[in-house]
Amino acid sequence: MNDEKGILFILSGPSGVGKGTVRKKIFEQATDLKYSISMTTRSKRPGEIDGVDYFYKTREEFEKLIEQNKLLEYAQYVNNYYGTPRDYVEDTLEAGHDVFLEIEVQGAMQVKESFPEGVFIFLFPPSLEELKNRITSRGTESNELVLNRLKEARKEIEMMDSYDYVVVNDHVDLAVAKIQSIIQSEHCKRERIEKQYKKILEDELT
Amino acid sequence: MNDEKGILFILSGPSGVGKGTVRKKIFEQATDLKYSISMTTRSKRPGEIDGVDYFYKTREEFEKLIEQNKLLEYAQYVNNYYGTPRDYVEDTLEAGHDVFLEIEVQGAMQVKESFPEGVFIFLFPPSLEELKNRITSRGTESNELVLNRLKEARKEIEMMDSYDYVVVNDHVDLAVAKIQSIIQSEHCKRERIEKQYKKILEDELT
Numbered sequence: 001m002n003d004e005k006g007i008l009f010i011l012s013g014p015s016g017v018g019k020g021t022v023r024k025k026i027f028e029q030a031t032d033l034k035y036s037i038s039m040t041t042r043s044k045r046p047g048e049i050d051g052v053d054y055f056y057k058t059r060e061e062f063e064k065l066i067e068q069n070k071l072l073e074y075a076q077y078v079n080n081y082y083g084t085p086r087d088y089v090e091d092t093l094e095a096g097h098d099v100f101l102e103i104e105v106q107g108a109m110q111v112k113e114s115f116p117e118g119v120f121i122f123l124f125p126p127s128l129e130e131l132k133n134r135i136t137s138r139g140t141e142s143n144e145l146v147l148n149r150l151k152e153a154r155k156e157i158e159m160m161d162s163y164d165y166v167v168v169n170d171h172v173d174l175a176v177a178k179i180q181s182i183i184q185s186e187h188c189k190r191e192r193i194e195k196q197y198k199k200i201l202e203d204e205l206t
Numbered sequence: 207m208n209d210e211k212g213i214l215f216i217l218s219g220p221s222g223v224g225k226g227t228v229r230k231k232i233f234e235q236a237t238d239l240k241y242s243i244s245m246t247t248r249s250k251r252p253g254e255i256d257g258v259d260y261f262y263k264t265r266e267e268f269e270k271l272i273e274q275n276k277l278l279e280y281a282q283y284v285n286n287y288y289g290t291p292r293d294y295v296e297d298t299l300e301a302g303h304d305v306f307l308e309i310e311v312q313g314a315m316q317v318k319e320s321f322p323e324g325v326f327i328f329l330f331p332p333s334l335e336e337l338k339n340r341i342t343s344r345g346t347e348s349n350e351l352v353l354n355r356l357k358e359a360r361k362e363i364e365m366m367d368s369y370d371y372v373v374v375n376d377h378v379d380l381a382v383a384k385i386q387s388i389i390q391s392e393h394c395k396r397e398r399i400e401k402q403y404k405k406i407l408e409d410e411l412t
Binding site: 121122124150153154157160161163164165166167168177178180181182184185186188189190193194197198200201 | 327328330356359360363366367369370371372373374383384386387388390391392394395396399400403404406407
C-alpha cells in the first residue's frame, strides 16, 4: 500500500557544469528514483535507442505536444526541440515514485510553475570556490580580469535564487553523495511524515 | 578562514525511543560535529568522568546558572537538574562548528526559543509504523486496545509539530544514516551557500 505521492527532484545548473555526468553516476547505483526521459526532435545518433536515450519526435509531433500542454518544460537548442513529457512525470509521482529530471535552467524555471513543491537542486561550478582563493590572494591578477570573473560569478549566483539546494561540483563522487543525502533527507521532512501518520489516524477514526 | 557559523542540530523524541543509542553511534564514526555535554546535579557514577559524561554541578551552582541565563535549556528529573550550557553552544557555532544536542522534548522546545534556526530532528518510535499494520489488519484486537493505541499515537504525532525532520527509529543504523543525510543536506541549503558567495562578492566590491 502506498498512498503517498513521490517527490520530484530537479537537477539543473549552468551549461557545462557536468549535470549529465552526475546524473549518470546517480543512476549507475541502486536507486528507487525514476528518470524522466526527454523528448527531442534531433535525429537519433548511432547507438542511441528510442525510449532509452530520448523519445524521438518529428517537429510536427513536438509542436502538437506543446499546443496540447503535454510538456512540463521545453526549449530549443541548435534548431531542435528538447522537452519533458508531462504525463510520465505526473503519473509516476502519483504512483508514489520519486522522479528525477536533469534539465537546463530555463526548463527548471518552467517546471517550477507546475511543481513549486519540487526539490530544485542547483549544480554549481567549482570555479567560485576557486574564485574565493583567487580573490583572497589578491594583487597577482589584473583588475580587469578579477572584475570579469566577479561579473560572471554574480550572474551564476543570481541563478541560484529559485533553487532549494546548491551542490558544488568539485568532485563528481562528492556531488553525487550530497544529492543522495538531499533525496534521503527530503523523505524525512516533518510535513511529509506527519501527513502520512495523520492520515492513518483519520482513516481509522472516520 | 571560516566566516560561516556552524549549524545547531537537535535530536529529541519521546523518552525511551533510543536517542542516546543513536547519538552514540553518530559520534562513534568520524564526524565534524561537536557534541554539547550536559550539566547535571546528579552524583557521578563509577566510571563517569567530569567533562566527558557530564559537567557535575552542585544544586547551588546549577541554580545560579539558571538565574544568570547561562543555560540554553534545563529540566528536573527525579529531583536532579539537567541542562545545556549556553556559552559552549554559542561559542562553538560562532567558531564555525556544527553542534549536536541530544535532549528531551521539553528541552528542545526551550532551545527553539533561542535558536529558531536550529535543525530539529524528532526520533520517532517504530510503534506507529507497526500501528499502521495493526490498524490495517483490523478485527483481531479489542476496540479499547486499538483506541488506546490511537490516543497514544496522536499524542506522539502532535509532538512532531515543532520539528523540521522526523526519523523513524526502526533500525538504529538506518536512523543514523538518515540523520547523517540530514546533516549533509542542510549544508547544501541554498540560503546558506548563497550567503557565503554573496559575502565573497561584497567583500571584494567594497
